[in-house]
Amino acid sequence: MYAIVEINGQQFKAEAGKKLFVHRIRNAENGATVEFDKVLLISADGKTTIGTPVIEGAKVVCEVVNPLVKGDKVLVFKKKRRKGYRKLNGHRQQFSEITIKEIIA
Numbered sequence: 001m002y003a004i005v006e007i008n009g010q011q012f013k014a015e016a017g018k019k020l021f022v023h024r025i026r027n028a029e030n031g032a033t034v035e036f037d038k039v040l041l042i043s044a045d046g047k048t049t050i051g052t053p054v055i056e057g058a059k060v061v062c063e064v065v066n067p068l069v070k071g072d073k074v075l076v077f078k079k080k081r082r083k084g085y086r087k088l089n090g091h092r093q094q095f096s097e098i099t100i101k102e103i104i105a
Helices: none
Strands: 002-007 010-015 019-023 033-036 039-044 047-050 059-080 085-104
Touching: 002 019, 002 033, 010 019, 010 085, 019 059
Parallel strands: none
Antiparallel strands: 002 010, 002 039, 019 085, 033 059, 039 047, 059 085
C-alpha cells in the first residue's frame, strides 16, 4: 500500500516504514507525531483511488526522526569575463527527516 501525499508544497510517495527528507517542518520536535491530510492518491491491493483534488478522510501519520537536517552545499558562481566580476554564493537547504508510520484511508 502506498499513497501520494503533498507535504509543504511537494509531492512524495509514502509507504509504511519508509524514511523521507522533506522541507523543514517548523515547530516539530524529535519523536513528535505529524499528520498530513492532503492525500492525492492511494493504491492498495491493486485498487487505485484518485482524489479530486484530495481524498476525503485519508491521512498519512508520520514520526519526526530528526527535525533539522542540512542538505549538501550548493555553490552559485557568477562571473563576467574580462570585467573582474566574480561572485560566489553558497546555500544549504534545511530538511526534516520523517518516518511513515501508517496510511489511513
